Amino acid sequence: MITPEMPDCLIVTGMPGAGKSTVTRRVAERLPHSARLDGDFISRLIVSGRVGALCEPAHEAARQVELCNRNLCTLANNCSDAGFTPVIDWVIPDRKQLDFFLSLLPARQVLFVVLAPGIEACQYRNHLRDPQERFDFDGYEDLDAAMKRELGDVGWWLDTSTLTPEESADRIFGEARRRALVN
Numbered sequence: 001m002i003t004p005e006m007p008d009c010l011i012v013t014g015m016p017g018a019g020k021s022t023v024t025r026r027v028a029e030r031l032p033h034s035a036r037l038d039g040d041f042i043s044r045l046i047v048s049g050r051v052g053a054l055c056e057p058a059h060e061a062a063r064q065v066e067l068c069n070r071n072l073c074t075l076a077n078n079c080s081d082a083g084f085t086p087v088i089d090w091v092i093p094d095r096k097q098l099d100f101f102l103s104l105l106p107a108r109q110v111l112f113v114v115l116a117p118g119i120e121a122c123q124y125r126n127h128l129r130d131p132q133e134r135f136d137f138d139g140y141e142d143l144d145a146a147m148k149r150e151l152g153d154v155g156w157w158l159d160t161s162t163l164t165p166e167e168s169a170d171r172i173f174g175e176a177r178r179r180a181l182v183n
Contacts, residue, residue: 008085009076009108010176011101013092014115015143016135017126019160019168023115024089026169031087035079039090042075043068053091054139069097073104080108093143094150102183111180112155113172119144121161156180 012024021038028034043064044050051060068090076086092098092112102110117125119140126135137143156179160168172180 008111008177009080009088009105010085010111010113010172010180011088011090011092011098012113012115012172013090014117015119015122015140015147016091016137017122017124017129018115018117019125019165020089020091020115022165023160023168023172024087026165027172028085028087030169030173031085033083034085034087035075037072037075037079037086037088037090039068039072039088042071045071054137065097066100069100070104073101076105076108092151093146095154096150098151098154098182108183110182111176112182113176113180114147114151114155114157115160115168116157117159117161155182 010024010027012020012027014020021040024036024038028036043053046064046067051057051064053061053065055061072088072090076088079086092101098112123140126137156176158168158171163171
């Protein structure tokens with residue numbers, strides 16, 4: 001069980017539509033002191049000159065993803081130091097980015113959960129979103145293959161295809177410390 005005595009850092013990742021936002025909110029609500037850190041929100045703090053993660057120019061997109069990752073980790077460290085368990089919601093597509101997070105969270109036990117309901121479920125869930133919240137994305141197959149190749153043996157891959165958000169949050173709350181520790 002995730003406990004308040006030692007504020008770990010919980011990172012929940014997955015493809016667009018996997019349920020990260022809903023599940024992280026529900027997990028954070030179960031903790032007595034928590035902060036939900038939404039990578040999409042943090043990346044959108046850049047108003048003028050913003051380049052999305054998969055947009056051009058690629059070097060600027062990569063620079064802004066790194067800035068977002070640094071900001072997420074700084075917030076996570078600050079929240080943890082203040083006694084709040086940070087719950088990060090963000091797409092971490094490969095081992096390089098996960099290692100970057102771990103390097104910026106050296107004093108934390110990091111729990112890493114990949115929500116993995118499958119491509120079809122992610123596409124369906126993404127389609128059900130409010131149009132303003134949809135992530136127009138046609139690279140599910142490539143992202144799924146890359147995540148499995150690079151992160152398949154890391155953390156806890158939770159198949160949420162048949163779970164409600166509440167059931168997913170319950171499982172993470174109850175089992176993450178045992179199944180998702182990466183450092």
